[in-house]
Amino acid sequence: MTVSTDQHNEAKRDVTFKVFRFNPQVDSKPYFDDYKIPVERGVTVLRALNYIKEHVDASVSFRAFCQAGICGSCGMRVNGISMLACTSQVWEVLAKSKEEGVIKVEPLRNLPLIKDLIVDMDPLVDKMKHYSNWVDSSMPEAEMGKKEFLVSEEEFLKYDKATDCILCASCVSECSILRANKEYVSPAVLLKSYRMNVDTRDSIHDLRLAELVKDHGVWDCTHCYRCQESCVKSIPIMDAIHGIREDALESRGMKDTSGAKHAEAFMSDIEKKGKLVEATLPFRTNGVLWTMQNLLPMAVKMILKRRTPPPPPMVKPSKGIKEFRGEFREMSEHVKQDHKSHKK
Amino acid sequence: MKPFDIVIVGGGGAGLYAAMEAMKTNPALNIAVLSKVYPNRSHTSAAQGGANAALANKAKDDTVEMHIFDTIKGSDYLADQDAVEVLCSEAPKIIRELENIGTPWSRLEDNTIAQRPFGGAGRPRCCYCADKTGHTILQTLYEQCLKKGVIFFNEYFALNLSVNGSRSKGLIAMNMKTGAVEAFPARTVIFATGGYAKMYWNRSSNAAGNTGDGQAIAYRAGIPLKDMEFVQFHPTGLRKSGLLVTEGARGEGGYLLNKDGERFMARYAPEKMELGPRDLVSRSLETEILQGRGFDSPAGKYIHLDLTHLGADLIKSRLPQIREMAMNFEGVDPILEPIPVRPTAHYSMGGIDTDNYGRTVMEGVYAAGESACVSVHGANRLGGNSLLDILVFGRIAGHTAALEARKFEPSAISEDEVKDQLAELRSSMQPSGHYERYGELREELGQTMALNVGIYREASLLKKGIAEVLELKERFKKVRVADSSDVFNTNLLQVLELKNMLDLAETVAAGALAREESRGSHTRTDFPTRDDEKWHKHTMSTLVDGNVKLGEKPVTMGRYELQERTY
Numbered sequence: 001m002t003v004s005t006d007q008h009n010e011a012k013r014d015v016t017f018k019v020f021r022f023n024p025q026v027d028s029k030p031y032f033d034d035y036k037i038p039v040e041r042g043v044t045v046l047r048a049l050n051y052i053k054e055h056v057d058a059s060v061s062f063r064a065f066c067q068a069g070i071c072g073s074c075g076m077r078v079n080g081i082s083m084l085a086c087t088s089q090v091w092e093v094l095a096k097s098k099e100e101g102v103i104k105v106e107p108l109r110n111l112p113l114i115k116d117l118i119v120d121m122d123p124l125v126d127k128m129k130h131y132s133n134w135v136d137s138s139m140p141e142a143e144m145g146k147k148e149f150l151v152s153e154e155e156f157l158k159y160d161k162a163t164d165c166i167l168c169a170s171c172v173s174e175c176s177i178l179r180a181n182k183e184y185v186s187p188a189v190l191l192k193s194y195r196m197n198v199d200t201r202d203s204i205h206d207l208r209l210a211e212l213v214k215d216h217g218v219w220d221c222t223h224c225y226r227c228q229e230s231c232v233k234s235i236p237i238m239d240a241i242h243g244i245r246e247d248a249l250e251s252r253g254m255k256d257t258s259g260a261k262h263a264e265a266f267m268s269d270i271e272k273k274g275k276l277v278e279a280t281l282p283f284r285t286n287g288v289l290w291t292m293q294n295l296l297p298m299a300v301k302m303i304l305k306r307r308t309p310p311p312p313p314m315v316k317p318s319k320g321i322k323e324f325r326g327e328f329r330e331m332s333e334h335v336k337q338d339h340k341s342h343k344k
Numbered sequence: 345m346k347p348f349d350i351v352i353v354g355g356g357g358a359g360l361y362a363a364m365e366a367m368k369t370n371p372a373l374n375i376a377v378l379s380k381v382y383p384n385r386s387h388t389s390a391a392q393g394g395a396n397a398a399l400a401n402k403a404k405d406d407t408v409e410m411h412i413f414d415t416i417k418g419s420d421y422l423a424d425q426d427a428v429e430v431l432c433s434e435a436p437k438i439i440r441e442l443e444n445i446g447t448p449w450s451r452l453e454d455n456t457i458a459q460r461p462f463g464g465a466g467r468p469r470c471c472y473c474a475d476k477t478g479h480t481i482l483q484t485l486y487e488q489c490l491k492k493g494v495i496f497f498n499e500y501f502a503l504n505l506s507v508n509g510s511r512s513k514g515l516i517a518m519n520m521k522t523g524a525v526e527a528f529p530a531r532t533v534i535f536a537t538g539g540y541a542k543m544y545w546n547r548s549s550n551a552a553g554n555t556g557d558g559q560a561i562a563y564r565a566g567i568p569l570k571d572m573e574f575v576q577f578h579p580t581g582l583r584k585s586g587l588l589v590t591e592g593a594r595g596e597g598g599y600l601l602n603k604d605g606e607r608f609m610a611r612y613a614p615e616k617m618e619l620g621p622r623d624l625v626s627r628s629l630e631t632e633i634l635q636g637r638g639f640d641s642p643a644g645k646y647i648h649l650d651l652t653h654l655g656a657d658l659i660k661s662r663l664p665q666i667r668e669m670a671m672n673f674e675g676v677d678p679i680l681e682p683i684p685v686r687p688t689a690h691y692s693m694g695g696i697d698t699d700n701y702g703r704t705v706m707e708g709v710y711a712a713g714e715s716a717c718v719s720v721h722g723a724n725r726l727g728g729n730s731l732l733d734i735l736v737f738g739r740i741a742g743h744t745a746a747l748e749a750r751k752f753e754p755s756a757i758s759e760d761e762v763k764d765q766l767a768e769l770r771s772s773m774q775p776s777g778h779y780e781r782y783g784e785l786r787e788e789l790g791q792t793m794a795l796n797v798g799i800y801r802e803a804s805l806l807k808k809g810i811a812e813v814l815e816l817k818e819r820f821k822k823v824r825v826a827d828s829s830d831v832f833n834t835n836l837l838q839v840l841e842l843k844n845m846l847d848l849a850e851t852v853a854a855g856a857l858a859r860e861e862s863r864g865s866h867t868r869t870d871f872p873t874r875d876d877e878k879w880h881k882h883t884m885s886t887l888v889d890g891n892v893k894l895g896e897k898p899v900t901m902g903r904y905e906l907q908e909r910t911y
């Protein structure tokens with residue numbers, strides 16, 4: 001499936017689009033089709049796909065709507081990275097291609113595949129519902145429309161950036177936790193949950209937070225930062241995730257859930273020794289019973305392979321621990337002060 | 345399927361507000377929203393500038409009455425004045441209501457909702473959230489609909505109304521995921537499907553799907569369309585793509601400059617300058633270009649929108665999306681260089697004829713938002729009034745349908761009717777002999793509309809336009825759907841959308857030829873003045889024997905007498 005280009009114009013380049021194909025009606029497994037087309041500077045990946053659909057193969061299927069980077073329809077993986085096709089320049093993508101002159105286009109990951117580059121967004125919508133991703137106004141419905149809430153610049157700035165999210169699901173596609181656990185809340189939903197929880201007009205902060213600290217919730221994130229790196233709107237998603245965690249520790253306490261206990265164990269180890277005492281970490285996070293029931297077989301395997309962490313007495317404090325403890329306490333004090341001033 | 349009380353077609357601002365309000369009015373009703381995209385993808389998200397409401401937060405002396413006057417004058421006196429009164433008096437309440445349920449409006453120093461100046465408005469009354477106002481409103485409404493448990497049929501494409509005499513029995517639609525054609529028996533149907541300006545294709549700021557689906561369905565069912573010839577050209581589309589640079593860019597102080605570096609708006613609107621109404625500014629840009637004072641480039645002639653004097657801080661905080669778009673689609677950073685712009689088809693003033701409650705002439709069928717024509721915008725819509733329109737009349741249509749739904753007896757849609765629709769789709773997917781290519785037909789439609797039914801119109805061009813549209817309609821009968829799959833057949837979707845655009849294009853061109861005057865967005869070079877005696881009336885388009893038949897309807901006056909419109 002090659003479109004020949006008779007004259008080779010300097011302002012144009014021949015680009016091969018390696019497009020992921022799968023039609024559940026006829027295909028037992030996905031494959032790639034190659035489309036070689038001439039592309040000039042300034043053309044976006046979406047315009048190139050439109051060209052292929054109109055001139056080469058009408059059956060190539062993808063979503064597109066506004067074509068201006070605001071509706072979020074055309075999220076897909078271009079050369080392995082999730083992005084919006086409509087705001088990605090072919091020549092710029094090409095400059096980073098591993099295979100010269102080739103651009104690989106695949107559907108978003110971590111969502112069920114429907115056809116070609118189209119994935120099912122319903123699981124994301126279901127999670128938005130599950131985590132109450134809406135403002136539940138503190139104003140009674142009968143009073144609405146009569147007066148405004150007064151919102152200060154400071155309050156507004158807390159959620160301003162988060163409201164840029166267009167639910168394109170690039171972060172969902174890049175999330176390393178979702179790859180292992182499809183039930184995980186997902187970065188976009190954490191971002192939206194955060195945005196709702198810091199909104200002073202909302203009235204169900206505690207309820208939402210209670211859901212977020214449960215299994216598959218906010219504590220499952222491993223800080224890989226892939227969501228933030230791939231966000232098409234440059235939203236600091238990790239700030240939102242950290243924000244929810246700090247909020248959870250503050251309003252629900254350090255003994256709340258295994259996630260909070262895990263964080264507390266980290267803090268206490270670092271303060272005491274300057275490093276982790278890994279052997280006892282599972283006990284302190286999930287309790288003795290849970291650990292014995294769930295991690296014993298793995299522990300046995302680790303012993304057999306001689307990969308066990310050293311027992312607690314063997315973990316010696318790091319060099320310069322006294323000096324470090326001073327700095328650590330000072331830092332903790334700063335964080336506390338910050339939280340207090342935020343609350344005002 | 346159990347009959348619905350209300351089926352809302354379209355999940356943008358109007359559709360979602362209608363759903364929310366209908367559930368509020370009567371929680372016992374069985375309500376569904378059917379949308380060809382996930383609701384949060386709807387084109388409401390692209391509205392950047394804001395929504396007008398005389399909150400008087402910024403200018404303490406602003407009043408609803410001034411808003412009414414500005415809107416009527418802006419409409420070139422073609423708006424129905426009772427409808428404008430509803431629009432403007434409901435405005436403060438609805439903006440506050442949106443605020444109350446979580447819309448993140450930008451704020452003034454006293455912590456109230458921020459407002460800024462907008463074209464054609466006597467006071468700064470446009471409420472905004474940076475330059476992402478539509479996006480944040482759409483998100484808020486979608487969130488609230490999820491909260492209320494609205495039933496969504498996402499990625500369903502509406503095909504036709506099922507009609508029994510003067511009554512609608514409901515809707516027939518295609519499930520994109522499976523390709524199945526399904527019946528939605530319903531006591532009431534609300535169309536909230538957005539505008540039809542995409543028929544201008546590359547010379548349009550609209551999303552690919554703004555193809556007037558609801559209008560075309562209503563038209564085919566015999567419901568009249570109103571004022572279809574009025575298509576608003578926005579002055580500042582990006583040169584290459586037609587994508588929009590919000591009026592907020594001028595509201596914040598941007599200049600329009602010709603190639604001599606002159607702020608040419610001084611010649612056309614000496615008082616309001618860049619903030620004149622859209623039709624006037626669009627014509628001014630086009631005139632500068634036609635008279636050789638535009639810039640030239642391989643991608644077409646253009647004018648400069650200069651923001652450089654506003655400074656990096658203001659551009660970054662108030663116009664971040666514009667900066668991003670200028671960089672992505674023109675390779676220009678507005679902090680450092682002017683943005684190349686030219687007028688782009690942006691908004692459809694015309695639409696399904698409704699009364700002030702959203703009712704159409706067909707019992708049980710309602711319309712709201714850009715797909716409807718109440719009319720509040722008349723011959724020219726003011727910036728900031730379209731978001732307002734979808735909110736106010738979306739809510740009213742939802743409320744009215746909720747009150748009236750149970751008055752209508754539900755009736756079943758027969759299996760045969762559904763089978764016929766499916767058969768029709770199937771036949772277009774199995775072409776024989778000579779066939780037409782979808783892409784070519786669509787390209788030609790966009791071309792002929794831009795060239796012959798564009799900003800400046802005259803009889804000979806319009807006749808050519810009509811002839812070409814009719815020829816395209818003929819050729820369309822042989823169009824081929826090249827993708828034969830049932831699952832998510834986007835090629836079939838494109839073809840069905842083209843059919844809708846072709847039906848509507850004829851009404852736009854025919855209305856434009858008939859209206860021998862210049863009013864608002866409709867500018868006839870052969871009839872350069874407004875002719876109130878002959879043409880102070882609405883144009884009505886009805887489908888009769890496969891072609892458009894034009895009629896008329898009087899304009900409701902009552903508040904302001906006809907005046908010459910100057911700025």
